Amino acid sequence: EVHLVESGGGLVKPGGSLRLSCVASGFNFSSYSINWVRQAPGKGLEWVSCISSSGSYIYYGDSVKGRFTISRDNAKNSLYLQMNSLRAEDTAVYFCARAPHVGDAFDFWGQGTVVTVSS
Amino acid sequence: DIQMTQSPSSLSASLGDRVTITCQTNQEIRIFLNWYQQKPGEAPKLLIYEGFNLETGVSSRFSGGGSGTHFTLTISNLRPEDVGTYYCQRYDNLPPKYTFGQGTKLEIK
Numbered sequence: 001e002v003h004l005v006e007s008g009g010g011l012v013k014p015g016g017s018l019r020l021s022c023v024a025s026g027f028n029f030s031s032y033s034i035n036w037v038r039q040a041p042g043k044g045l046e047w048v049s050c051i052s053s054s055g056s057y058i059y060y061g062d063s064v065k066g067r068f069t070i071s072r073d074n075a076k077n078s079l080y081l082q083m084n085s086l087r088a089e090d091t092a093v094y095f096c097a098r099a100p101h102v103g104d105a106f107d108f109w110g111q112g113t114v115v116t117v118s119s
Numbered sequence: 120d121i122q123m124t125q126s127p128s129s130l131s132a133s134l135g136d137r138v139t140i141t142c143q144t145n146q147e148i149r150i151f152l153n154w155y156q157q158k159p160g161e162a163p164k165l166l167i168y169e170g171f172n173l174e175t176g177v178s179s180r181f182s183g184g185g186s187g188t189h190f191t192l193t194i195s196n197l198r199p200e201d202v203g204t205y206y207c208q209r210y211d212n213l214p215p216k217y218t219f220g221q222g223t224k225l226e227i228k
Binding site for chain 1 (some may be wrong): 121153155157161163165166167168174204206208210212214215216217218219220221222
């Protein structure tokens with residue numbers, strides 16, 4: 001059975017940093033591109049970043065470019081999101097979601113981890 | 120920049136009804152949209168990919184269509200479990216990015 005489990009969320013002050021993780025099981029992690037998608041309280045979905053299966057291609061949404069860094073460790077079936085210079089508007093549930101290739105639909109999602117940026 | 124507008128923002132319909140959700144772009148796009156369902160408190164779930172392809176395990180009451188600038192998600196024979204918010208999504212190559220529609224909240228009358 002496919003599983004994506006996010007962790008690392010929490011309460012952080014503006015300007016602070018946080019590192020999210022997403023651990024995969026039940027499928028060949030190294031064959032899929034993986035994305036981060038976030039949802040602010042009561043709002044819609046916003047794509048944050050994606051990384052290709054090998055890690056060779058990385059893309060970011062405009063709102064996080066230069067502040068967030070996506071990475072993966074295929075040996076550990078794990079995806080990461082290093083979030084720096086956090087702002088109140090980064091408060092959201094962060095989901096990881098897989099796609100067969102960059103550009104494809106997201107065919108499986110984790111349950112999300114909550115990030116709150118507040119003083 | 121291609122703008123995408125999803126409508127309506129909310130929708131109330133009766134059991135057994137057929138409903139249609141639309142995503143429109145301000146320029147013709149040579150790709151097809153994906154559609155997701157998100158139930159309250161849950162992660163989104165893929166329903167339709169590349170315009171009209173039904174994801175494995177999804178009810179055939181869901182169907183996708185359209186091309187160019189106008190794309191649709193249709194739900195037939197509305198059931199209580201269809202309550203939730205629906206999103207369209209597209210991918211652009213230049214620059215590489217995904218964009219979601221604003222969402223449509225579906226309720227049962």
